[in-house]
Amino acid sequence: MDGIVLLKEDHKTVEKLFKQFEKAGDNAHAEKRKIADKVIEELTTHTWIEEKIFYPAAREAAPDTKDHVLESIEEHHVVLWMLSELKDLDAADERFDAKMTVLIENVRHHVEEEEKDWFPDVRKAMGRNRLTELGEQMEEAKRKAPGEPLAVPSAKS
Numbered sequence: 818m819d820g821i822v823l824l825k826e827d828h829k830t831v832e833k834l835f836k837q838f839e840k841a842g843d844n845a846h847a848e849k850r851k852i853a854d855k856v857i858e859e860l861t862t863h864t865w866i867e868e869k870i871f872y873p874a875a876r877e878a879a880p881d882t883k884d885h886v887l888e889s890i891e892e893h894h895v896v897l898w899m900l901s902e903l904k905d906l907d908a909a910d911e912r913f914d915a916k917m918t919v920l921i922e923n924v925r926h927h928v929e930e931e932e933k934d935w936f937p938d939v940r941k942a943m944g945r946n947r948l949t950e951l952g953e954q955m956e957e958a959k960r961k962a963p964g965e966p967l968a969v970p971s972a973k974s
């Protein structure tokens with residue numbers, strides 16, 4: 818699978834979870850906890866493969882997108898810390914929904930920038946064969962990704 822297609826599929830998966838969360842009732846704490854746990858898992862894995870494989874390759878292939886990569890890493894930093902806080906927060910806590918809402922807003926902004934502003938440049942710079950190779954590497958790396966958000970490199974920087 819093409820690396821950009823793989824990342825877009827991840828984006829779609831997370832967006833579906835966001836919509837489920839937004840549709841859950843105010844007192845659907847157990848359902849929201851389950852959705853949040855899946856979001857934590859998906860986003861931790863996604864940020865891991867982006868930072869370990871995709872971003873370095875994209876930066877090498879399209880050096881003029883360096884600023885986008887750096888901004889994305891900072892966005893990951895914020896998201897990963899929010900994920901780590903959500904991980905241990907009771908779904909009935911009054912801050913849970915607010916924290917999840919801010920997370921959703923941040924991730925949607927990040928996804929929009931990647932898909933509209935950055936991915937087309939990276940696709941042009943890399944070409945199909947390199948993107949397919951990256952997709953295979955990222956698929957393999959998903960199996961080795963940590964479950965802990967703060968284990969992703971950008972969480973520490």
